Amino acid sequence: MLDLLAQTGLNAVYAASYISLVAVGLVLIFGVMGVINFAHGELFMAGAYAIVALYAGLNVPFFLAVAAGLLFVGCLGLLMEKALFRPLKDNPLGGLVASIGFLMILQALAVMGFGVRMVHIPPVTQEVIAFSEKVRLPVARLYVIIAAIVLLSALWYFLKRTKFGWALRASAQDPEAAALQGISITQTARIAMFIGAGLAGIAGALTAPLVSVNPHMGHSVIVTAFIVIIVGGVGSLEGAIVASVAYALVHTFVTTFWDGVLADIVGLSLMLLVLIVKPTGLFGSADRA
Amino acid sequence: MPKFLIWIAALAALIALPHGLSFSQQEILVFLTINVLLVASYRLLTLTGEWSLGHVVIMGVGAYSSALLTKKLGVYVPVSMLLGGVIAALIAVLLSFPLFRMKGFYFLIGSFAAGEIIRLLWKRFRDPFGGAKGIKGIDPMPDFSVGFYQFDFFEPTSYYYFAGVVVAVCLWILWRIEKSPVGLTFHAVHWQDKLAQASGVNVRAYRTLAFAIASGFAGISGALLAHYVGTINPNAFDIDLMVFVLTWAIVGGTATFYGPILGCVVLTVINEVVLRELGLEQMRPLIYGAIMILSILFLPNGLESIVQKLTKRRAAGGAPERSPAE
Structure with missing residues (x-):
């Protein structure tokens, strides 16, 4: 029993890692641009397909392929910012519809390029860290956990300690006042979009060898990310990370001891409860939206 | 009256339409007719300024209710369709208690969560909802004759006429509601909610009313769908x-x-x-x-x-x- 608990805890830490990478990106984009990026799950999917194309297809070394995936998806984010979100700045529903359109295009491209079926990716490493007979952590999962800790710490440093970070947070709080102080809103939007999309991309790339990669994999990712950002409080990065951990724990334990559908119901009910009791989320202030 | 003539011509065109189409196109036409009701009912909800992401699940509530009523209780099909709409409206009233504590973006996400929970409940509980595979072998609409036309509901054309009449009646009711004082109040709730409230309009009640009516018609569209395709499952909604x-x-x-x-x-x-x-x-x-x-x-x-x-x-x-x- 103790083994099972420890193993489930490890699984939850792994799940929390990639969920928080996706959710933090979504929060960053929402905070700075004020749009809900429905295509965020598909950016995750694009990162996974970068691994399919480069690592499984062209035998590029795994970590090089991950870096390429990060850049590729980050650039997709820049494209979205320039082509969709900037022209639709004054039309919140417009940004939502445009991101849905973009999502369909990305899905269709994945189907056309790689087929509908799931793709097999050769494992990066077979190594397993065995804490005991039944408690094991595959090293491939450890990579995801390390990446999440390193990247989120770097992001925290960037946002709180650098000049760019100050500018970014300023334009998230009050775009007009920030613009009056000489901050380029377009520039901060570009940076936020690149980082936000890139985080989703790297999460997709790192988890690609561990999950079934298919054109529709973004769906469950975006639902999870929504739950997490609502529970954590829209616009709060710390909230998103704490909520990711909490959600991953609850979801993993309910899945292990009951079943997956029930875990989804519990997750959504938690979100609804937070919306009813404290719509700004556990860590949110009523800054935006 | 030229306007009158335009209506007659449009009606004639709609009646003649399926005869120029292939079988699969006739089927698409039936779905299109049902979806017209779905989207028109959605507009009634947007009148009060709220954008829901749960409307299709509410449509599914109508479909599941009507299918279960005919299958388990042997209710006559057209009656069950109407009841499907009523049940969808009642579920909407229930959902309005938590959901209308929210507005705007939060309502959007909240309605999505509520809808997904309902949909996952269908998936989780095999009895009576049939689990992930859903409900199969739903009774079709019984054939009948209106003198000059014999309705045979294995033909998409017949179902198109039947659904067309139902949808037309529903659209007419929706239109009358929108043009009535109630409909004007919906507009007021959206554009001048503070003023409406100050003038003694119970904003919350009107938002709930719009949500319930819209959901009722969505439920009817779901029932129309269920008795046409014969199988429904959670993924359809x-x-x-x-x-x-x-x-x-x-x-x-x-x-x-x-x-x-x-x-x-x-x-x-x-x-x-x-x-x-x-x-x-x-x-x-x-x-x-x-x-x-x-x-x-x-x-x-x-x-x-x-x-x-x-x-x-x-x-x-x-x-x-x-x-x-x-």
């Missing part, structure tokens, strides 16, 4: 269809009654007929997505704004328009 409804409404425009219907018809024809005929099966979602993006970028007030420009040239002035969505 997932977010994908919801996204389509949202797109129809936004691409068509929600300032007029016909806007969302126009969006639904035009996008369905492009998606199902034109792209399919051109043999672009795999590229359909790609082109559809591109159309969505282009129309929101270059036609932010929807297809209806084109129609308004054309008709305004003919009859200067006319009814005051709602300003485009906030």
Whole structure:
């Protein structure tokens, strides 16, 4: 029993890692641009397909392929910012519809390029860290956990300690006042979009060898990310990370001891409860939206 | 009266329409007719300013209710369809208690969560909802004859006529509601909620009323669907269809009654007929997505704004328009 608990805890830490990478990106984009990026799950999917194309297809070394995936998806984010979100700045529903359109295009491209079926990716490493007979952590999962800790710490440093970070947070709080102080809103939007999309991309790339990669994999990712950002409080990065951990724990334990559908119901009910009791989320202030 | 003649001509065209189509196109026509009711009922909800992501699940509530009523209790099919709508409206009233504590973006996400919970409950509980496989062998609409026409519901054409009449009646009711004092109050709740409240309008009650009526008609459209296809499952009412409804409404425009219907018809024809005929099966979602993006970028007030420009040239002035969505 103790083994099972420890193993489930490890699984939850792994799940929390990639969920928080996706959710933090979504929060960053929402905070700075004020749009809900429905295509965020598909950016995750694009990162996974970068691994399919480069690592499984062209035998590029795994970590090089991950870096390429990060850049590729980050650039997709820049494209979205320039082509969709900037022209639709004054039309919140417009940004939502445009991101849905973009999502369909990305899905269709994945189907056309790689087929509908799931793709097999050769494992990066077979190594397993065995804490005991039944408690094991595959090293491939450890990579995801390390990446999440390193990247989120770097992001925290960037946002709180650098000049760019100050500018970014300023334009998230009050775009007009920030613009009056000489901050380029377009520039901060570009940076936020690149980082936000890139985080989703790297999460997709790192988890690609561990999950079934298919054109529709973004769906469950975006639902999870929504739950997490609502529970954590829209616009709060710390909230998103704490909520990711909490959600991953609850979801993993309910899945292990009951079943997956029930875990989804519990997750959504938690979100609804937070919306009813404290719509700004556990860590949110009523800054935006 | 030329306007009267236009209506007669439109009616004749709608009656003649299925006879010029292939079997699969006739089936699409039936789905299109049902979706017209779905999107028109969605507009009633948007009148009060709220955009829900749970509307398709509410449609599913109507479908599941009607299917279970006929299967388990042996209720006569047309009656069960009506009851499906009533149950959908009641569920909406229940949901309104938590959901109308929220507004705007939070309502959008909250309605999504509530809808997903209902949908997952269908998936989780095999008895009575049939689990992931759903309900099979739903009783079809019993055949009947109205003298000059024999309804045979294995024919899509017959079901198209039947659904067409039901949808037309529902649309007429929705239109009457919108033009009634109640409908005007819905507008007031959206655009001047503080003023409406100060004038003694119970804003919450009117929002709930709009939600319940819209859900009732969505439920009827779901029941129409269930008794046509004969099988329903949780995935038939997932977010994908919801996204389509949202797109129809936004691409068509929600300032007029016909806007969302126009969006639904035009996008369905492009998606199902034109792209399919051109043999672009795999590229359909790609082109559809591109159309969505282009129309929101270059036609932010929807297809209806084109129609308004054309008709305004003919009859200067006319009814005051709602300003485009906030």
